[in-house]
Ligand SMILES: NC(=O)C1=CN([C@@H]2O[C@H](COP(=O)(O)OP(=O)(O)OC[C@H]3O[C@@H](n4cnc5c(N)ncnc54)[C@H](O)[C@@H]3O)[C@@H](O)[C@H]2O)C=CC1
């Protein structure tokens with residue numbers, strides 16, 4: 001039975017819902033469905049804790065993150081197995097996700113000794129000017145189920161090292177990682193109230209967080225629809241909001257590409273995590289001269305994919321998170337057929353034998369897809385790929401950019417001129433060359449253009465911009481009133 005973590009205390013709740021292993025339908029935990037009351041309790045505790053936490057020197061705040069990183073390292077295998085249990089992703093990917101969290105802990109702990117500002121010359125004599133980062137106050141993070149620990153670390157670690165207190169609402173599908181991370185923070189000695197975890201529905205706990213007047217920042221990852229709702233409410237209240245809302249990412253394969261490498265990149269980015277990544281490849285934009293050969297090699301590789309319970313080390317594609325996601329994916333496949341795309345592989349849920357009690361979908365490949373079809377425009381969030389044929393690099397870039405999202409893109413080519421043109425013209429926050437669309441590194445900014453976000457970035461040093469304000473400080477040590485902007489000469 002999981003509990004909320006508020007003001008350093010574990011608090012049970014009378015209303016609970018089941019946490020289900022998507023690989024076999026087993027109930028693995030029960031999680032609170034909290035209300036506005038728990039959100040307010042957490043905010044009141046956070047307000048008090050933040051005032052003290054902001055006064056702790058940043059290198060000391062960072063010590064807590066070093067401890068968190070070390071505990072995660074010791075518990076890596078156990079955490080990875082729990083992650084596979086609640087989310088379904090295959091165990092080697094779960095290990096990778098926990099490692100992302102560990103890397104983020106050490107990287108952001110390093111920021112405790114940097115948090116760089118600027119010093120600049122002042123216009124006047126005997127005057128000093130600088131800008132420094134200051135914490136914002138109480139901040140909220142609202143996270144999805146597809147990366148239940150990594151995304152939380154991208155957001156909470158910079159917030160905490162910068163001196164904020166955090167209210168965290170994890171996805172109800174994957175609360176175990178949140179529960180474990182809160183326990184790790186407690187063990188690492190984080191003062192009470194600096195991190196508060198409130199479990200519950202987005203429509204209740206999420207909305208209460210967004211509407212709470214004492215929360216100054218909301219950092220969200222999830223669907224475009226919910227992101228827009230959050231942004232409007234935050235806009236009304238003049239709250240800072242950072243959004244990461246997915247993608248319609250493409251791999252471009254040019255006629256000079258190493259096709260085997262391209263196939264490996266596509267398979268990994270499209271069917272890894274069963275396509276449930278915001279960076280997942282869901283379009284392949286291929287030069288017409290190599291289309292047939294690419295399709296042949298892709299189909300051969302797809303046949304080798306083992307689908308099943310992610311705890312089995314041989315399995316390469318795990319389950320879909322829940323029934324409604326499965327139905328959404330299948331709905332898109334049916335739509336693709338009606339739109340006139342040609343189904344080359346997959347296109348159905350797996351329901352027999354070992355798949356009977358879980359939610360599994362066969363890796364699916366469409367060809368003859370027109371760039372304007374809805375399957376080529378909308379985020380499916382499942383193992384479904386559309387092949388679009390083009391005649392030139394220029395056309396490939398145009399097709400890549402013709403979607404409302406702009407998260408990740410990739411190009412396979414051996415021509416350095418094409419590489420440089422592509423990285424200049426692909427309208428996405430992340431561009432890969434001779435690699436798939438997934439695999440972001442935590443010390444670089446993560447996010448995208450257009451409908452993917454609103455200009456902010458997770459991870460990298462840029463994450464600190466979300467969780468800090470800039471303060472400009474002028475120190476005049478002349479002992480007299482010097483009047484800047486009026487007359488520099490008269491102050492000689
Ligand atoms: N960008 C990404 O990484 C992700 C994108 N998605 C997309 O979203 C689709 C639906 O997945 P969901 O889990 O339902 O995403 P969602 O956007 O509903 O949920 C994401 C988080 O927001 C919370 N939330 C929901 N409604 C809220 C509200 N009104 N106010 C505040 N918080 C709220 C949820 O409880 C969860 O913690 C997927 O099929 C996929 O297309 C989903 C997960 C991650």
Ligand SMILES: O=C(O)[C@H](O)CS(=O)(=O)O
Pocket residue numbers: 147150151276277278279280437438439440441
């Ligand atoms: O949130 C995600 O989808 C992933 O963490 C990003 S990546 O590692 O696949 O680039």
